[in-house]
Amino acid sequence: MIELKNISYQYQNGEQVLDDFNLTLEPGDKIGLVGPNGSGKTTLFKIIMGLLAPDEGEVIIFDQPREKEEDFIEVRERVGFMFQDSDDLLFCPTVEEDLAFGPLNLGKSKEEAKEIVQETLKLIGMEGFEKKVSYRLSGGQKRMIAFGAILAMQTEVLLLDEPFSGLDEDAIERMVGILNDTDRSYIIVSHNGELIERVTNKLYYMNE
Template identity: 45%
Template sequence: MAHLIALHEVRFAYPGQAPVLREASLTLAAGERIALTGANGSGKSTLLHLIVGLLTPQAGTIMAFGAPRRREADFHEVRRRAGLVFQDPDDQLFCPTVAEDIAFGPLNLGKSRAEALDLVDHTLDRLQLRHLRDRVTHQLSGGEKRLVSLATVLAMSPDVLLLDEPSNGLDESTRDRLIRILNALPQALILVSHDAHFRRKVTSHQYRMQDGTLGVLQTHCAHAGATD
């Protein structure tokens, strides 16, 4: 019962297509940090979307935070406690300014305006992004967008982070900064990434998705281990 998230033999197919997930099972325990990798289209993002109920599996069960989750209403709590950071920050950042975007989640959770603004400042300070507070979101650089979209999720104080290719398109120094930020966070996380170095730096277990199921991955990035 110690599992935060447990998928059991989940099957999912997009309409009119062969199933991407056949009998996918995965568990995430408190404090655990796992990475998923696999070919393009192997169902990594799909799996994250299933966990927060944006997609519904055709078979199998999803347990999250100690309860089975089936209907849309079941997933409202899951979405509060498991923060999904989308692959494209432009999908995540939709408010005109950074502060409003970070306040969006807390306000939805019923926080007052003052509390939400406190959380905005607190979160930005924590990620050392205070200078971006009143910037217009679509004018941020790619790296800034990525860090701000992480901030929008962290502001909701989730227990689990679900990260969909967070190191995509980042330059080296921003990537290292993201690694430092993630490693300083207490949350359990599931990371989807093609970047072996990044996976190795941030997570302890790695899984490969293949033919719709998950298998343990032998890690190869010796270089990441050496610099640890």
């Protein structure tokens, strides 16, 4: 589903973040990515989504080489990327609109989107939140809605950047349950070694 070959990436200020980096995500893979702050985990996700272009190497997604901006249009429809900062994912006035945004954008009817919103709220344990104002939610509630917004896109692949941070224990258990139940493939970044082991079947460490 995702193949990164010999990827190197350097920011404008000259910092070399990825050097000859290789990674493969196959159907059924639930990959945990562990590494210290600044090791390049978020950078890696941005390269997969085409938000940053690698200096060297190949990005192959769903068996197609992805180079130009237009190559990534399909990637962004078929890979759900949950940003590290949930405020970047919630930009509509209400929770209902934030959850419906992906499905509507992907061509679902208003009726279908409404159904997906209800199913998603039930799944994430937040029934009754549809009319709430997204920006007034607590940090943990926002993160759970951001997770819901990614699930609502119904993509085959998920990239989850520190999804557990700021969640209370109940919400963490709900998220762990959803991740264990899903047959979607994903790459998840977390600092919590115990949690990441519960939701993955492969674990990779990033060094330097």
